[in-house]
Every structure is written in structure tokens, then in C-alpha cells.
Amino acid sequence: MSTPDRAEALADLERAAAVPGWLAEQVEADAAADRFSLWGRSTVVDENTGSPVISEALFAELHRMAGLDAVWPIGNAGLLHVYGYLLSTVDTPYGRKRDRWLGGGVARAFGLPDDAFAPWFVAPWFVASAARDSTPLERVVTVAMPYVEDPAGGDATLMWVDERGPGPATDTHDTFARTVIVQARSGATALLYAVGTGGSLLLVTLFPLAWSASDRDGAAWLAAIEAGVPRLRYNAIDGRNVASAQLVDRRVSRREG
Template identity: 45%
Template sequence: MHPLDALDAAALLAATDPAAAISSLPWLTASLAADRAAGRLAAWGRSSVIDENVGAAVLPRPLFDELHRHAGLEATWPVGNAGVLHVYGYLLSTTPTPYGLKRERWLTDDLALACGREAGAFLPWAVAQTLLSRATAAASALLARPDAIAEEPEGRTARIALGAPLPDGTAALAYAVDGLIVTMFPVADPAAVRAGLGAPRLRWNAA
């Protein structure tokens, strides 16, 4: 079975049997175990599974709990580790958003190319490095840019970084709160993102 077909099947199964869904993807169980052993999830902050654009959870609670169990992390619904949710959880989300499925950032080439990587660089089933490891490295590089925007929402510190745009205008965005990564995704119009920020606040489901 093609890895994408296997992911589709797992995403459907996750709604009723999250343990079986995760187990059906050997690269996912191996990635979660490797990231847990290496302590990589400590580089990621906290996020709500309630999406601010949708107004509802993008993952069912049993899947939220099962992913954190595999990661060896305590989490209280609906707030969990942003790496668990935005990297691995989004792969199994079937909730439509105004920007498509959450998983598309990892499966299509826009984000990879905007991060200066080769096409397919964020495909989750690559075996050399876990997706979380690759995403952490790319997000950290973006957040180190000197032109990143600093904010102080609710007495906390946040950083919004936009990479150099591709010829079609697409750029990579990374967001961190209190020095911990929250999310990364491609944006079609980085100038519009900058112009539309408004007053400081916690953004992109950060908690």
C-alpha cells in the first residue's frame, strides 16, 4: 500500500480506534518512540487542539490522549504538546479548515521549498530522521532570523518568523512562545500576514 493510502486509512480508523490507527503506521510509532527517547518534544510549547479558525477540535479526544501516551507526555484536554499535535496529530486530522487539511503542510512541497529544502523533505515516512526532528530544525532556523517579529502577548514572549518568499510569493512561517516552537506552515502572502497581525495575542492555537 502506498504510504499516503495507508495514512488515509489510519486517519479514518483514528476516529474509532486510535491505538490501532497509530500502530498501523510503523513509521509513526517508530518516530514517536525515537522523539521520546531523544527528548525532542521539549523544544515544542503548548497548543490547543481547538482550532481558532474552525472553532472545534481538529482531533478526537481519544486520539489526542493516545498520541501523548506514545510520546510519554502528560496532557490535559484540550491543551497538549504542540509538537505532538501540529506535527503528528495533524497528519491524522480529517477536519476541514479554510486552508485545507492540516496535514497538507507536511505532504505537499510548499513548506519544504519555502524552507529551502528539497521537494518531499517533510514527508513523514522518510526513515533517515523523524518528521519532528526535521520540522524542529527548519522552524529553529526560521526563528533565528534577525527580521523575526517579537511580541509580548499576555505577559509572555512570542516570535513570528517569515522566510524569504519563493517566486510565487509563498513563504514559510514559524511561531514560538516563550522560546518554544508552536507551529510552522506555508503562507501565500507574507506581506498580508505582517500587515494583519494587529495587537499582540497568542496566535495559531498556542496555549
């Protein structure tokens, strides 16, 4: 698998009319390792703007490369939120979707180097695999899944919220959603989100959190999370192909110590 340098990757992503060859190799490597099975489903239509973050053609091409079936606009969350976001040139109220991976916001929340989840070559920083042979999605999964599965055991966990609600009419399992807020000693903070059924959680997204000038320590934002109405969030799709579906039971926890 070839890995671009930073300048090459940034130039290719700015063009984004087609999937660069090196990124296609990364997608194919993740597909061969079955890493997309660790992710749930998401709509490509951003809940803030109401518009797709990538074109239908790119959506179809990415899923073809990954060997995944998908019907626009609903696809694999890992494919869309990692590779689709890297290719997205759409501006949102929070900047471009790719900024979370290229700007280091998510990485810093785990106490990692800024380029820990970038698509270019990074210095080795975890034991699971040599950096030159790893993909950004692989590195995201390696870091995020332990927090999804056991937020209480995560060194960087600040708080987490578990929500449940009705599943599909043909399914006896309820939809289960988990929000995890992580924070490094530096104060860098990020949100992880996962959704599943029957007790099995699949990743949906990760993004950095930035507080407003009037909420410097994030207390108001975190209080709003604690008091939020139970529902699916962050473009996640349930088994009925519904985004923002209503949930019911809600439990908020904070890591002790």
C-alpha cells in the same frame, strides 16, 4: 524505526481511526530523543473552526506514546501540530491540517523538496541525520529552530515580530512570542511561531502562506501582520492555560539585505 513509502503512509493517514504502527515508532523515537521538550503547548481546538482537529481518544493515545502528561484539550504543540495534524481529517478554511507537511508548502519556503517534512522515506537533504533514521518532527526542528533563535541570521528570513506580555501570577517572567516569516527565492512563504518565558522560546507551529488574488505579492498580508494587535496566536497556550492571551510590547523587524 520503520518508514513507510508514500502510498502506504497516505492510505494509513486517511483511515486515521488509530495511530499507524510506523507513526507510533516515529513518536516514540522523538520522545526517546527528548525532541518534544523543544515545543510549547497548544490547544487542539482550532481557532478558525472552534472544533478539535483530532478526537479526544487520538489526543490521549499520542500523548501516551510520547510519555507526556496532558489534559484535553491542551497538549504538546509538536505532538499535535506534526503528528496530530497528520492524523487529522477535519477540513478547515485553509484545507486539511496535514497539507502543510504532505503538500510541501512549508518545505518550499525553506528551499527544500516538497516531501522534506513528510512521514515517509525522503532522500537525504541535511547532514544532521540519515533520512531513513529521521522523523518528520526531527526534520522540522532541525530547520526551524535556528530561525526561532536567530531570525536575523536566517537566509530565508523576510521579517519577524516579537511580542511580550504578562506571565502567570506565580511567575516573574513575561510571556514572549516570536513570529518569523520565511521566504525562498521562488517566492514560497511560510510562518513560524514560538512562545516561551524568561527568554527561552519553544516552537508552536509552522504553516505555509498563500496570498489572495487581490494581494499577489503578500504586501497587504504582511502589513496586517506589522499592524496587528499583540496577542498569542495560532492555538498557542500561555502559562495560565489561556489561548489568544493579550500581550503588550511589540517590535517588528525586517532582515537587511
